[in-house]
Amino acid sequence: MLLAALGYVALLAGGPALAAAAAVGVGLALGAEVDLIGYLTARYYGLARYSRMFGVFYAVFMLGVGASPLMMAWLLAVTGGYTAPLLVAVALLALAAALLLSAPGSRPRPRHRSAPSPPSKGCTREVGDLRRRLRAADRHPGRPDRARARRRRDPAVAPRR
Structure with a gap:
């Protein structure tokens, strides 16, 4: 998530000159969300509640995936540029990274x-x-x-x- 935020910052700072580096950063970081949801769901909730919790988390994730382009398009229309939408994306990615890093360690399960x-x-x-x-x-x-x-x-x- 921080890598994607850095990619967006590079796009803001460098414009088209850093677009390729920004695309690599965003693509590498934002390509693993569903894998991360699956791993963390199994780690925190166990296999007994996995299917229900993964369904809830995936539904929330899909709502965000569907709503984010609409929100970014609205911000672009209101502000007239890409600076505000990219700053909002950076702020939300930084918030997500902070929440992930502050999550308590899951309890170890003996094999x-x-x-x-x-x-x-x-x-x-x-x-x-x-x-x-x-x-x-x-x-x-x-x-x-x-x-x-x-x-x-x-x-x-x-x-x-």
């Missing part, structure tokens, strides 16, 4: 459950067994515990109901 701590000396045998099974389940998610696998393999062991 895996942390392994339980080893049993203390006062723990009973059952608690130790439970902790070992939890650790095994963490290492092999989705894999049945050994007792169920043994019941399936050995017909002499009665199935548990």
Whole structure:
């Protein structure tokens, strides 16, 4: 966003001489809005609420995309030049960049459950067994515990109901 604002400032200051540099700055910076909306939505709201929040943010984004040419054309008609519309664009891009930079960091989400701590000396045998099974389940998610696998393999062991 700051790169686009600098491109607009270059266009204001240099006119047609800096138009190519301004176009590169604006094109590089303003080409990634939807990608940024998707990334930040997933980062701040998680995948459980992603579709609804992305829809809301994308709708607001599209309203801005639709209204901005009308606003810029109105400013051009009122002022008679491109200076005011470009200054408004620079101010709005600077505001967007400030809001993005001041956003709180999203909370880190652990990829895996942390392994339980080893049993203390006062723990009973059952608690130790439970902790070992939890650790095994963490290492092999989705894999049945050994007792169920043994019941399936050995017909002499009665199935548990």
